[in-house]
Amino acid sequence: MSSYRIQGATGEWEVVIGLEVHAQVTSKAKLFSGASTAFGAEPNTQVSLVDAAMPGMLPVPNRECIRQAVRTGMALNAVINKWSRFDRKNYFYADLPQGYQISQLYHPLVGEGVIEVSLDEKDPEAEIKQIGVERIHVEQDAGKLMHDQHPTRSYVDLNRSGVALMEIVSRPDMRSPAEAGAYLTKLRSILRYVGSCDGNMDQGSMRADVNVSVRKPGEELGTRTETKNVNSVRFVMAAIEHEAMRQVDVLESGSKIVQETRLFDPDKGETRSMRSKEEAHDYRYFPDPDLLPLVLDDAFLDECRATLPELPDAKRRRYETDLGLPAYNAAVLTAEAETARWFEALLAESARIQKKGEAEVAKAASNWLISELFGALNRLGKDIEHSPVSPEQGAELLGLVADGTISGSIAKQVLEIMLETGDAPGKIVEDKGLKQTSDTGAIEAEIAKVLEANQDKVAEYRGGKDKLFGFFVGQTMKAMQGKANPQVVNELLKKALG
Amino acid sequence: MVAEVASSASVARTRFAVAQPARTVLAASAMSVTKETVARVANLARIALTEEELERLAPELDNIIGWVEQLGEVDTANVEPTTAVIPNTLRLREDVVTDGDCRDDVLANAPQAEHGFFAVPKVIE
Amino acid sequence: MTELTDLGVRALRDGIRGGEFSAREVADAYTDQVSRAKELNAFLVETPDHALAAAKAADDARAKGDTLAPLAGVPLGIKDLFCTKGVEATAGSHILEGFKPPYESSVSQRLWDAGAGMLGKLNMDQFAMGSSNETSAFGNVKSPWRRSDGGNAVLTPGGSSGGSSAAVAARLCPAATGTDTGGSIRQPASFTGISGIKPTYGRCSRWGVIAFASSLDQAGAMARDVTDCAILLEQMAGFDPKDATSLDAPVPNWEAGLSSDLKGKRIGVPKEYRMDGMPAEIEALWQQGIDWVKDAGAEVLEVSLPHTKYALPAYYIIAPAEASSNLARYDGVRYGQRDLPDGANLQEMYAATRDHGFGDEVKRRVIIGTYVLSAGFYDAYYTQAQKVRTLIARDFDMAWQDCDLLLTPTAPSAAFGLGEKSDDPIAMYLNDVFTVPSSLAGLPAMSVPGGLDKQGLPLGLQVIGKAMDEQGVLNAGLALEERAGFRARPEAWW
Structure with missing residues (x-):
């Protein structure tokens, strides 16, 4: 104490x-x-x-x-x-x-x-x-x-x-x-x-x-x-x-x-x-x-008793045990009834879209809500009750990340656009061409250019400086305007750097 | 003040001592309502009594209080105070707005009303 | 043709219905009487227009062949404790001078809905605190009665409903509303040779009735006979959702249920009401009453109400305590008089307003009430008084195991002269010794005239019934009335 x-x-x-x-x-x-x-x-x-x-x-x-x-x-x-x-x-x-x-x-x-x-x-x-x-x-x-x-x-x-x-x-x-x-x-x-x-x-x-x-x-x-x-x-x-x-x-x-x-x-x-x-x-x-x-x-x-809702302590413990959320996430999400209500709507819709159990999607949903949406709302000076983004839109966005349509970093851009325009994430991705690509030819072409432009770093990497791998990933993603599938980039880079 | 508290305590005590004659209570409380008491109570009741009124009221009230103190002799151990004279419990009304929006009626009899408010001498908080 | 003002509620109602006379004629006759009786000081405000409007409505309805409302065209006096829309209501106090309520009390509204009209607002003891009408801020009401000794001593009409009792006795109105907290209907009825009933607590709504002591206040009817009381009370009573203490029970048809046959009824005579020093005439009248109810078929037996002597002291704690709080709203801010001495602050304004606005008896009771509730005294006085009240109610419950009704005198004396008791508060309080116990227990009770004392002044008998048994009370009252054959009435000297 x-x-x-x-x-x-x-x-x-x-x-x-x-x-x-x-x-x-x-x-x-x-x-x-x-x-x-x-x-x-x-x-x-x-x-x-x-x-x-x-x-x-x-x-x-x-x-x-x-x-x-x-x-x-x-x-x-x-x-x-x-x-x-x-x-x-x-x-x-x-x-x-x-x-x-x-x-x-x-x-x-x-x-x-x-x-x-x-x-x-x-x-x-x-x-x-x-x-x-x-x-x-x-x-x-x-x-x-x-x-x-x-x-x-x-x-x-x-x-x-x-x-x-x-x-x-x-x-x-x-x-x-x-x-x-x-x-x-x-x-x-x-x-x-x-x-x-x-x-x-x-x-x-x-x-x-x-x-x-x-x-x-x-x-x-x-x-x-x-x-x-x-x-x-x-x-x-x-x-x-x-x-x-x-x-x-x-x-x-x-x-x-x-x-x-x-x-x-x-x-x-x-x-x-x-x-x-x-x-x-x-x-x-x-x-x-x-x-x-x-x-x-x-x-x-x-x-009176029958109409009592689940109270914050019970909810927090349930989030931890049933949804497997970290204690901190559970506490943040249950502190306010409005937040919990928003989160539960997001969770239900995410599970539906991704055809998974709520426990399977809970962690990603809670992380996104706490770090991405809360951050954005904070900047806008709004509370969750007045969020321009609905739980359904949030779930759609999370779904696009989960099925590989967009990357996490593109998701951040999409959220910004959603907050501004109120448009659905799917439409934004479509209109702005933000879908990530797994087209190996296009990625390989960009990788070749990156390696060509950074021959000294390639030499260092090959000389044992493993940490530089992240640098090549970053350069490639940048060249691909963030739309490349990071897994594919990883695989192709490993191959190219031999 | 101290004397008054003592006398009221003696009233309370006799509630549990039926055998005790009422005289004791009355004697103990002889002239319990002094002019000072009346002045204090009148102030609580926000009645500005003049000196003459205090002089007149104190013995009257002392007399009345002395008279009602005979209740002290009644054994009321295990007796609940009356809460409803005719057995009945509280009805509750539904949460519906049915009233208000009648400012003219609310202010109509006010000695001083301005700009939709009741006006009183300035209060310094 | 008889004078219309000699007719009571039933006769007027039936006469208007039958076309023997018009409601307009009735209203004119009574408003004329009222305007010529200023000497009695029974009315604080006269409202002939109100009575005439009700009369017109009654006459128009009859002309159209409509069924007439229960009290169509019957003009009434209304005690000034009832708030009446747009008509000054003062409760007999300076502090409310000029107050015109923007609302109508539930009881008076029921009466208007039943077709009655208002002759005016009746004088009363200030905030209903008094037994002689001497505490009114607007001068006391004079009883229409005088002693037969030929003297001109001005007598009290009783209190607090003294304007009501005087107006009914003097034929200024066929009936009037009253309110009873510790005897304020029954004692003035007894003093003026009329009938008056206080129903079970909760029968009549308190909404819009200026409060004295909330757990005791109850409106009731005052009229020249028992039947008229039954008719009037039937229209006054009834459940009101705006009063949380209102009884949610149907109002019986008391008039139709009237019967003076008391066969099978057991009537108790409480031995504790035989008090030391009770005048022989009261004692004799009581015995006479016992004989009358026996004659009507009732069985009479002695019962015991052992806590009777504590009723008055308990009442004089409970009623002032409630009053001290109920009267806190008279502060000169929202209505009524304000006294704002130069440079006074808010609290000083309150104190000045209340000092000048309240009369002596009101101040006395507010201070007593404040005292008994103040820190360290609450349990010894207020809680103890409420416990004694429980015992008093229990006494009645025990008595009801042996009897159906109780018969007692209404007051310990006939009307006294104005000024005779005003110097001694306790002597004045003792007037209510027979009426207070049933008030504390919330029971229905009524006073009917039994006879005259040797000075030619009326004396009343009181019937007390079980909770909700107004019918039993009215029936016993009717049996007494028939046998008493009380016909005396005051000579008009005013």
Whole structure:
């Protein structure tokens, strides 16, 4: 296990981290009202009278939000509580129209679960850590305050008010920024696999409250601070790093850590105290009398379980054992649901075209996807969901390489053209005359010219400098504009060089 | 504050000690609701009470709280709190957009609405 | 011809159907009564146009030969706790002054769908918190009743549905909606010599009814007799998917099911309701009620509800706790009054708005509710109160093993004079001692007039039934009504 330690003046310090992740549940309508959850609408247009907390308005829960939270719990191997309740968390703020947030304190929907994180990218099984999940509960999001539109007023937009969130609370099991980063990345991956949250951190669909404390290794837990609403994996890691350092400095200077809420400033890369919210909170939680206990029956739970997809860990292991992929490839391909989906489509189509088993074509397909397509998409700044090349086109291209129609290097050229034009690879090869040739006469003629032009190297080769063979292959291929069958070139060259 | 916590704890304890007369509870909590308590609670409830209101309310509330504390004498061991008065469980609605797109209605009664927003005094976060 | 305003819901409905008079004549007669009774302060808003429109619809339908809706042309008073589209709804509080809901409560919508019209919005205790109507921000309602001592002491019409009770008793409307959280329909009905029923919790939708205490609030009917209560409640009740606590059960045809024959019914008399210091007249009326139900064929037996004395304290934890949260939305941001002192920040605006907008009793209860929910107190107060509530409900369940209905007085006294109890909150709270236990248990209960006390003021008897047995409650009420022969009505002095 890697052990992350902060080297202070008084010795080593250990960091203890817990994350509370707020994930927006994927649903069309809000948790307790029929208003839309779509992002980016005009202010206050996606607000029902319930969301605006008009007098006498009542909440009725959205089945899909409950279902998605249950499926998420199942994906984390968590206890699903068949009996749960909604509670009110009471406080006054302009983004909270009811004067309370409907949440779950006493009886959350989902209990204890676990997330497994890999700390070694190259070898996912080498360093695995189990991070405990304490609970998942469902709650309403608040509205939004705008401070920059008027010199003396803040403006309230309730479009987000009432959107369903899952709060996923980890145990304080993480000990380094890297572990927290891996946890958050893995959690996001699972949510996207399950389809319960889109994981768009830049749109606020996922944000984390980061609890950090430091202690001397082996000592009792220290006082923690909570840094609110950090909205990227990178920022979470940076916030932990800064906050842990700050705490060590405070403690080593003889002061105490104040249990408080802090904000992360991404521009400065530091956390600061939210003095305006320092006032002691007393949320007066109590069961929401507008909502009865939520009781889930077996049919509901069975449906939730039946619709769970294969999850990233299971998929990764299957890729390794059933498809024989290297651990690294399997990890890369399963990290994101979209990638795995793309890869599996590519695999199925490749197997069909090449009339082989998936395991036989998997390695070449995975290598091509990871090194060729990912590289190309990276240059284009696109993710796989928006790839200009479809899995079917990719499979066709791989098929052309496999049956010897084109060489690997020509395949790279063809891919570039595919990305530009969107044309099918077969058509490109045809139009541009890129088919590789096994015409021995043509190749022999080019070999003769190459040997003629490089007599000194021929002499060196014949004198025992075997390494020069590659040079002759390269020259010949170049002369053939890459279209020669490399095997044939090899054979003919060996013969010619005798 | 410390005295209050102690008195509430004694209320809690008597739940498991039925034989204990209610008087003990009431005596222990004598004048538990002070003016300072009312001021603190009123602040939590965002009600700006004047000094006179505090003077008047404190003994009244103390009296009421003292009166309700007789509940402490009821043995409720092994009794579940009521969750639904009439046996009934929560119905769930389908995930369909049926509402919203009624900004005029939402803003119609606002003391101050501008540019499609509710307006409040500037909040410094 | 009798005065149209002497007619109740059934007589008006049948008369309009039979063409004895037009709905327009009814609406005119009642709107005229309303406009001449300002002294009672029962109406906060008068809506003659609404009543006239419903009357026109009824008369037009009849002219065309269409079948008339169940309440076609019947004008009603609506308690101001119900949100009514485009008509100011204040819940009797300054904080909601000027608020015109852009929506109609489910219950009032059902009534309009049944052809009824609205005469206006009825005054009430602020946010339904009160038993005398003195907590209204718009002046108390005066009871149409006066003591027979010849004095002019102004009496309470009861609360919180005091505008409703006064308006029905004074013949300003044939019937009215009320809401009952701990007795707010039954106690004012008792004080004004009318009938009022609170159905099983969940029968009437709470959607669009301004919330006081969500687990207790229940709308119901107030009218001059039991039959009218049955007719009105039948139209108010019904499943509403917009209220998660609404009962998904068919509404029986209560009017058709009415029968005052109580043969085979066992009626329990809870011994714990015989409280120390209960006025002899109340005691005597109760005995009279027992004799009446026996006369109607019922078997009467004594039962025990051992946790009765804890009902009020439990109620005064649970209801304020829920209220403290339900009333948090009145913050001066989205509707109602805003008080923004110079230079005030957001939180100061909230505090000023709520200090000036809420009346004393509301503040008292919000602060009590906040206190009992605050850190370190929650279990000792709120959880304990909800456990006691379980025991109170269990008491009723035990009683139902021996009997079908319970008979009790509605209130421990007749109407008192305004100002007589307003200085002592607990004395005021004790008014609800007989009505609160059934509220905590969510049971249907009604008050019917039994007689007059020696000062000539009405006294009510309460019937409590099993959950969903409104029919049993109404039938026992009808049996009492027939035998009581209550005909007294207040002289018009207003």
